[in-house]
Amino acid sequence: MSERPIGGRYILERRIAGGGMGTIWRALDEQLQRHVALKLLASHRLSSPGARQLFAQEAKAVARVHNPHVVQIHDYGIDGEMPYIVMELLEGEDLEALLERRQRFTPATVAPLLHQVTRALTAAHAAGVIHRDLKPANLFLARIDGEELVKVLDFGLALLNVGSDSGSENKELAGTPRYMSPEQMQGQRALGPSSDLWSLAVVLYRLLTGQFPFSADALDALRAGASLTATPPSSIVPELGAEADAFFARALMADPSQRFSSAREMAAAFSSLLLGGKPTRAAKILVVDDEPDMALVMKQRFRKQIQDSLYDFIFAANGEEALELLRQHPETDVVLSDLNMPKMDGLTFLGRVGEVHPLVKVIIVSAYSDMSNIRMAMNRGAFDFLVKPLNFQDLKTTLEKTLKHVSEMRRMLRSTEENDLLRMFVHGGVVERVLSAVRAPLGMAGERVEATVAFIDMKDFAPVIRDDHPEAAIQRLNANFEVIVPELTSRGGVVDKFIGDAVMAVFRGQGHLGRALDACLSARQQLRTLAFRGGEQSPYAHGVCIGLDSGELLSGSIGARALGRLDYTVLGDVVNTAAWLASIAGKDQILIREELGTRLDSSFECTALGARQTPGSGLSVRIHEVTGRKQAVPTAADSTASVAPSKESPVPLMAAAPDRNA
Structure with missing residues (x-):
């Protein structure tokens, strides 16, 4: 490698990572006097138009996504015949390395990691970017200013338009087999966000159990179009329980339409496994309805509960106002929401609640009582459904049931928080x-x-x-x-x-x-x-x-x-x-x-x-x-196993394994 600066400003110091697609170097930016990670396309791929296109596409994909949980790109260029990408230099390690040492993680440890990855995916999907190669090796736990921050790496196989195949002219398969969704394994090019959510679910499953949800034979069946159920995680780690089994049964559905609808919904569902509570206070209830007398009616019907400081009502006339109130009142426990409202209707609001308050429980209250509305509301995460005109005794009972559920979950969370705080100082x-x-x-x-x-x-x-x-x-x-x-x-x-x-x-x-x-x-x-x-x-x-x-x-x-x-x-x-x-x-x-x-x-x-x-x-x-x-002596079984594809090896068709940023 020449000692002259790459692109006229980047001095290569040492190689820190690499693979079949290229190498990553620690480099000094002479102009800004800062260290960066500089990725160079592998020399044997310089003559490949497809490889050069993928390399440029990675830079474009990362540049589209503005989120602290996505590795940031500083520059892209071609030095002579050599394409290069300049990214932030990270200190830390990927989740694959961490998993190999720890074997598996507790749900409480996984939850904050998931929420950070969720924010990255939400930003990527909103920008029309499908990652296509989510796996622990591409999730980097960076240490920044004494804190740990998850960074999503390697957009080398990304599609740049949701639901289209514009980013993949080559019709061959690309990705890491054990993490690929059924539609990705079947060679579909018009992939949507649900494909990334499948991959993320496999990552979660591995973090929690140390194993994969499907055997190699099951993957072949999924590739052939079969609809299979993942091995229940509680059969591997019993303390995960039936709730985790239900979570992964949905997250790993063969039909994309039956999975979680978004990364946020998936994270909120996982958080519900760990919910808990805060000290006793009046239950805060947000009522979302454009009927002008709704506030007066609710205050009259629940005046005793309000006087006894059991309930505290706040009101919004539509979904937009409700989202803003949730931002102002994060302690809100329950939302009562109409369906038909101006500006933002109830179903749209229900789909966006998780963005602001992923743990709040929503009860839909509507005159539209046909089964399609009920089913759609429940699919979007509604906790219950009541029909207008309201039977207030039914409403009272439903509120009590919902608040009891929220209270029990919050008590669990408070206990978890206190134990975590104690264990910060005492093992x-x-x-x-x-x-x-x-x-x-x-x-x-x-x-x-x-x-x-x-x-x-x-x-x-x-x-x-x-x-x-x-x-x-x-x-x-x-x-x-x-x-x-x-x-x-x-x-x-x-x-x-x-x-x-x-x-x-x-x-x-x-x-x-x-x-x-x-x-x-x-x-x-x-x-x-x-x-x-x-x-x-x-x-x-x-x-x-x-x-x-x-x-x-x-x-x-x-x-x-x-x-x-x-x-x-x-x-x-x-x-x-x-x-x-x-x-x-x-x-x-x-x-x-x-x-x-x-x-x-x-x-x-x-x-x-x-x-x-x-x-x-x-x-x-x-x-x-x-x-x-001392190194163990390889056995015959080890030798045989090494012939099979590695759990981390992408299918080497369009390109070899994408590199990991440092």
């Missing part, structure tokens, strides 16, 4: 043990346990604390912990405490030593990857010093109960040894005692470093450095 495993301890007769029970303790210390972080602005130093430190902690907890580790620029974690239960080492190796690798992408100024460039020890520990609550200050922790030589090993480790070293090597079942690569004297005692301890996990 869930610690919470359960503390509860057991305080319920014990003495309230401060102790026990001896077999466990592994890991200390992960930031290398040379003291100068940052001394020299940097306090806010910048804390953000830099927390950026590393945001990477380290998920690796520890996903393998059953409990974060015992943060000590300055170090974190101490405890692993208990079967295989605790191996899980602890796996977590430390993975955390180290993630930090190395991020440092490579970000360069010397990256917050991840410090590296880590890691010490582990394993054995018997004393576990229990310590502190001054009378003053309301207790901590749940572990004590003993194992803790002291792990901390000491971390203190003598070099950058990115993982140190253990030699005696632990015999407990690793030859699963890890270790290097003897000789003996060191422990401080104070003067005892000599022989230590080993853990350099990695």
Whole structure:
């Protein structure tokens, strides 16, 4: 590759990703003095008009979509014969890599990810763009200003006009087989948003279960036009329950018209699995009706409930006013809406409620009681349907039933929020043990346990604390912990405490030593990857010093109960040894005692470093450095399996696998 700037301004620094379609480089924009991700078309595809068209089409697709959850494009051009796309440079990892480490996610973890992807898809579909290759590898969890933001990548196979085939002159199949909708597998070119929603449903299914909803044989049947039902996710993860089964049964219908009508509706339906509540207050009810006396009638009929602060009514004359009121009153519980109204009718309003308030319950109240209206309202998400002239006893009963449903769901959400807040400061495993301890007769029970303790210390972080602005130093430190902690907890580790620029974690239960080492190796690798992408100024460039020890520990609550200050922790030589090993480790070293090597079942690569004297005692301890996990020897089954298409490999007809932006 020439060292001259691409397009006269972009200096290539290093290759950070690539595939059959092209390569992605970390580059410096000389004019603006910022780092960017620069994508180059693969040299062997330069002579292909189809490949060049797809490359240009990707730039156009991304440029059409203005949304923070879509990777942003800065520039597009052709340098000599070489097309290039300039995009924002992201730090983080894709969901495929995260899923491989964690195996599966809880619904509460998936919900915020889904809502971010939903916003991206809503913007794309509104701009006439169908992605066609949604999968975990193309959903990137970027770390921006200390927060995690989902970015949709790789629009290299996108169609640029909803419902048309204008973006795909080649009639061959394109996409990733395990995520393709039936209509996409059948080669239909006039795809609509529902095709992307199918792919998103497969992504959700994998995140929640770690598996695919259909077997390879079932995919062949779907391609042939069969109508099949996905494996119920509760058969894989029972705690997901029948509600999740019903959600995926609809999301993965073979007939596109029977799936969710939009990404927002899909996200709202998923959120209903996690709904909850807020503190007791008057139930807020929005009445949407253009009849001039409706407000007076409702206030008269429900005057006792209003006087007792049970109900609080607000009123709108049409759907447009109602949407604005929902924006002003996000605490609204129930909406009573007419169908026939000026400006925006009830069915249109019902279809847009999810944009503003995805969790509110809507009861349709209309004189149009024919079955087609009822069916259409229910299909668009109405909770119930009442017929005018109103029977107010029926209305009262329906409101009570709906509000009871909302209240129960909100209580669940409040409990979830409180637990999440508590677990932000105290790991869930610690919470359960503390509860057991305080319920014990003495309230401060102790026990001896077999466990592994890991200390992960930031290398040379003291100068940052001394020299940097306090806010910048804390953000830099927390950026590393945001990477380290998920690796520890996903393998059953409990974060015992943060000590300055170090974190101490405890692993208990079967295989605790191996899980602890796996977590430390993975955390180290993630930090190395991020440092490579970000360069010397990256917050991840410090590296880590890691010490582990394993054995018997004393576990229990310590502190001054009378003053309301207790901590749940572990004590003993194992803790002291792990901390000491971390203190003598070099950058990115993982140190253990030699005696632990015999407990690793030859699963890890270790290097003897000789003996060191422990401080104070003067005892000599022989230590080993853990350099990695040994590679498993491929079996015949592995060899056979590798012949089948990879779960992440797109059909290589129009183009090879689209690249992932970094």
